[in-house]
Amino acid sequence: MSRKQGDTMMLETPFHSRVALANELNLWEAWSGYTTPSAYFDVELEYFAVRSAAGVFDLSPMNKYRITGPDAGAFLNRLVTRDVGKIGVDRVGYTVWCDNAGQVMDDGTIFHLAENDYRLCAYARAMDWLSWSALGFDVSVVDESAEVAALAVQGPTSCSCLQSMGLDGLETLKPFGIAHFDFEGEDLMVSRTGFTGDLGYEVWIAPNKAETLWDKLFEAGKPYMIKPFGSQALELTRIETGFLQAGVDFVPAQETIRPGRSRSPFELGLGWLVDLNKPVFNGRQALIREQQIGSRYHFVILDVDGNKPAHNSFLFKGQQQVGTVTSAAWCPTAKSNVAFAQIETACGDIGDQLVAEIYYEKELHWTRVLAPCKVIDGAVFNPARRRMTPAVAY
Amino acid sequence: MKKYDAIVIGAGHNGLTNGAYLAKAGLDVLVVERNAYIGGATVSRELHKDWIYSNCSYVCSLLRPEIARDLELPRHGLQVVPYGGSATLMKNGDHFGYYYDHERLHREMARFSQRDANAYERYLADVMKQTRLIRPYLMRRPPDPTSLKLRDLKDLVEFAGSFTALGEEGLADTLKFWTMSVGDFLEQYFETDVIKAHLAGSGIIGTALGVYSPGTAYVLLHHYMGDVDGNVGAWGFARGGMGAVSSALAKSYQSYGGEILCDADVDRILVRNGRAVGVALDNGDEYHAPVVVSNLDPKRTFLDVMDATDLPPDVVKKARNFKIRGSSGKLNIALDGLPTFRGVEKGGPLATGEMHLSDSLEVLERAYDDWKDGTWSKEPYVDMLIPSQIDPTMAPPGKHMMTVFVQYAPPKIKGREWTDEDKAGFERTVIDQIASYSPDFKDLILHCETRTPRELEAEVGLTEGNIFQGELTFDQLLFNRPFPGYAQYRGPVKGMYMCGSGTHPGGGVMSAPGANAAREILQDLKKDNTVPEGYADD
Missing domain, CATH: 3.30.1360.120 (Probable tRNA modification gtpase trme; domain 1)
Known part of the structure; x- marks a missing residue:
């Protein structure tokens, strides 16, 4: 052949x-x-x-969509949860977008390239949703991933x-x-x-x-x-600094098949990206309702005792299973054993103590560890130079 | 004459499955078969020396893995080999490649529409949502919504529960899905004609409805709800042809002591004092058993091998009104070599699976118009495969066997019976159509078996040649299959049961109706159940 x-x-x-x-x-x-x-x-x-x-x-390979036209800003403002009007020309904003049920379809970045000219970078392919969402707006959406x-x-x-x-x-x-x-x-x-x-x-x-x-x-x-x-080193850095990975830490709402498997921005710890003062955006009604009745889950970053990454661990509070780990890594710079987890809303306040059930194998010998872990306030790697302007020489 | 515990009429895959589970429970079982060979519509026939034809059913996905494992079908010679990739050849010389690899498929779809390529993911998720709903009910009798028996009420509560778990929008989607047309369904996702046409095929296969007829979206689902080794929606070839399925089932059945009698055409089911007591053959022989199971379709069962005087009038009425319309035919072709298809890499990833020649919903709907007009489609939908590219047992080395499913073919031509001239015309239409996409095709033909609904009815025993033993539309599914009140495999006469594709969960080489019927029979006989539960589908 x-x-x-x-x-x-x-x-x-x-x-x-x-x-x-x-x-x-x-x-x-x-x-x-x-x-x-x-x-x-x-x-x-x-x-x-x-x-x-x-x-x-x-x-x-990142999915990149070019959004242009007189209604480009208005369209994006309807699409995403944050106020796009606050992202000036030559600025970038991190955001999420939701379906009508207020469930996260993806996270990504909006690049404001010029007046009425934006680039949306997304983990998942989004042409279908962008095209439906663009109806009624004077806007052009082009997949420029390969360009x-x-x-x-x-x-x-x-x-x-x-x-x-x-x-x-x-x-x-x-x-x-x-x-x-x-x-x-x-x-x-x-x-x-x-x-x-x-x-x-x-x-x-x-x-x-x-x-x-x-x-x-x-x-x-x-x-x-x-x-x-490569991707494996990237995985370590993003966990160390507290960044969620779509498809790992949450499943884009459109890809979920089983009821209840998608997550809202609040449930992913991304409530800070939701601007309910905006009068209209996709999922707003559902998110307001969630604020009233409460979320089902809670995103937490855990500092896990010991040096065994808590991959795929169940989490317990006393005898009760309260959640599962979505990402885990030993973080070499912070010298800390970090896990991201989805847990029930009843627990998970900063400082809460949980137990992670960790399985690991050495030479075909499996060990089960019940590692105490603590909910921490933010990522373990967050250097000042990240924010400093002018950028300091190393 | 020997008295059996149970007699099963028809050695198709469901009859053999049913017999196997009854025999496994210790019953003395006889399966009677009209033809000289077993298998029904699940056969491998050597009609041209050294070529094996799967001359009815031709691909395998729906066969329940619980049954294959439980009846030890692999040990009895069954191997299902998945194939990947399929294509629709287009009139403009291009083709749409339905690649097995998700990313390659995305790229191919994006060649036509970026939007469609992305919408395909939404489509797949939505179809999978629906398969998750129906799959748990494949290996169970359908709930009876009118029964007040505790077991039926429990079934119903569970059934209702899985629907309400979908939420408001999910429930609405499901109701739509079960009733809408496959064309309307696909138009919710795609804008490209050829992509819609490629996916629409499985919504009409075996069904006397068009792509815009309500109810065809479910038929599409019916083709997605099987799996090959847990890969839901995948299809494969039974190595050695579909006869390998019935052969393995027969060996399993016989290993439990079951007997098979071929060349035994049942004239009628014997009923005495309101109960079934056996069968009488055409030749006058009688075989007796307190349990008689019909693997025939509902029309054959109630209008042919049973006397109207033995039946409640409403059953006769329901059998008459049962929809079982012929819609398809088949060409099985021995080829002297691998044909070339315009634009498609010979032996490449697209050529090993199904190939289609209808590149828009419009073409498919017009093909149905011909059926309504009482003639075969001028430009038929074909589902053609060359399994000898993957299965070395189907043809001699370097030679090939091609199976061509053809739709539409009406049960009657303009109201009269098919003639040999009609059959020749049908064959010519199909071969000419394929040849217009494959320049060397005609020259490679060594032998061709053509089957119209007339042959399917006369040789296989399927009324009107309907491959599913009755249309798979919502009015004939679940507790309405075949009729309300008789959907749990028990017939209207004590000791008489049904186990064919005319019962839940319907057609295709699934074996679930045969197994589910056996479970009910064993329960009535107060025997230990031998039929496995369905695998959980998390």
């Missing part, structure tokens, strides 16, 4: 030639239809590259790496800000955003300049110890 070049089940990102060369392990996984690296050389070393120098992550290549450059030396590539004045860019630079005659958009909870940027470019961008970035970043990192 012969196969045409490029006619593979999984697609390659615009950086693939460089990513493949850098992937010493040749270890891959699927992400939204693309072949992406799980790790490049060593998960732990990649993680520490992000935390102590700079790491580069190819986020090209924009993107890298996340994250970590203490990230600003230095990019400055050294010629992005002068980048240090003045505020968190969630957007700046534009010329890159070999092509627009290079830089946003101070990321999924690692540290000083970091995401750089966005036309696919035909992707390979050149990768080359220049790694050349410029060399003195600043820049390294690529």
